[in-house]
Amino acid sequence: KAGVTQTPRYLIKTRGQQVTLSCSPISGHRSVSWYQQTPGQGLQFLFEYFSETQRNKGNFPGRFSGRQFSNSRSEMNVSTLELGDSALYLCASSPRPGQSNEKLFFGSGTQLSVL
Amino acid sequence: QKEVEQNSGPLSVPEGAIASLNCTYSDRGSQSFFWYRQYSGKSPELIMSIYSNGDKEDGRFTAQLNKASQYVSLLIRDSQPSDSATYLCAVNAGGGSARQLTFGSGTQLTVLP
Numbered sequence: 727k728a729g730v731t732q733t734p735r736y737l738i739k740t741r742g743q744q745v746t747l748s749c750s751p752i753s754g755h756r757s758v759s760w761y762q763q764t765p766g767q768g769l770q771f772l773f774e775y776f777s778e779t780q781r782n783k784g785n786f787p788g789r790f791s792g793r794q795f796s797n798s799r800s801e802m803n804v805s806t807l808e809l810g811d812s813a814l815y816l817c818a819s820s821p822r823p824g825q826s827n828e829k830l831f832f833g834s835g836t837q838l839s840v841l
Numbered sequence: 842q843k844e845v846e847q848n849s850g851p852l853s854v855p856e857g858a859i860a861s862l863n864c865t866y867s868d869r870g871s872q873s874f875f876w877y878r879q880y881s882g883k884s885p886e887l888i889m890s891i892y893s894n895g896d897k898e899d900g901r902f903t904a905q906l907n908k909a910s911q912y913v914s915l916l917i918r919d920s921q922p923s924d925s926a927t928y929l930c931a932v933n934a935g936g937g938s939a940r941q942l943t944f945g946s947g948t949q950l951t952v953l954p
Contacts, residue, residue, distance in 0.1 A: 759941070759942075761942075768929075768944055768945070768946045768947065769885070769929065769931075769942075769944035770944075771941045771942065771943070774941060782941050784941070816884055816885070829875070829887055829890060830875075830887065830942065831887065832877075832884040832885050832886070833884060834883070834884050835884050
């Protein structure tokens with residue numbers, strides 16, 4: 727079974743630009759979550775999608791947005807990039823939300839560098 | 842603010858020894874607890890989950906949970922150089938229909954040959 731697939735693997739952008747990251751969950755998984763990982767802040771929750779609906783959102787500005795398609799694939803968008811947005815963006819999938827014993831499986835991530 | 846704290850490390854143990862990794866959490870409503878392993882330059886990999894008080898063993902790994910003390914730990918027996926990685930403790934407060942993990946900052950473990 728293929729794992730969580732994220733594209734692209736690396737991105738270099740400049741301040742003010744916008745970026746779109748893509749995530750394909752494990753086949754059969756319907757919940758997709760996004761996390762940001764930086765050396766200073768560690769892993770932080772961005773948002774979660776299930777059935778094309780955002781179920782929860784972390785403490786990030788509105789420049790960070792996402793969506794989920796009917797095939798459970800998800801995209802994350804960051805507008806008006808800032809230097810501090812440089813990070814590893816991780817997508818994780820799970821079969822469905824709402825179960826306390828659900829496990830997250832992470833993709834390899836997209837390493838975003840903002841210059 | 843919900844917090845997850847891990848012993849800062851780095852932690853070095855000789856090969857064959859027991860490595861002990863600790864984590865405390867602030868939200869008493871937390872229901873699910875996870876340990877992830879992250880090799881340098883790689884994504885986190887789930888190695889253990891625990892939901893009720895006590896010990897849970899899986900091979901060389903044992904997770905321990907004490908909800909009264911808000912404490913969760915991971916023991917790695919017979920540590921191997923391949924266990925050298927950063928170990929992340931993650932907690933899910935649960936409830937509702939959302940899925941959101943709060944991660945600790947991680948403990949870097951080095952197993953010396």
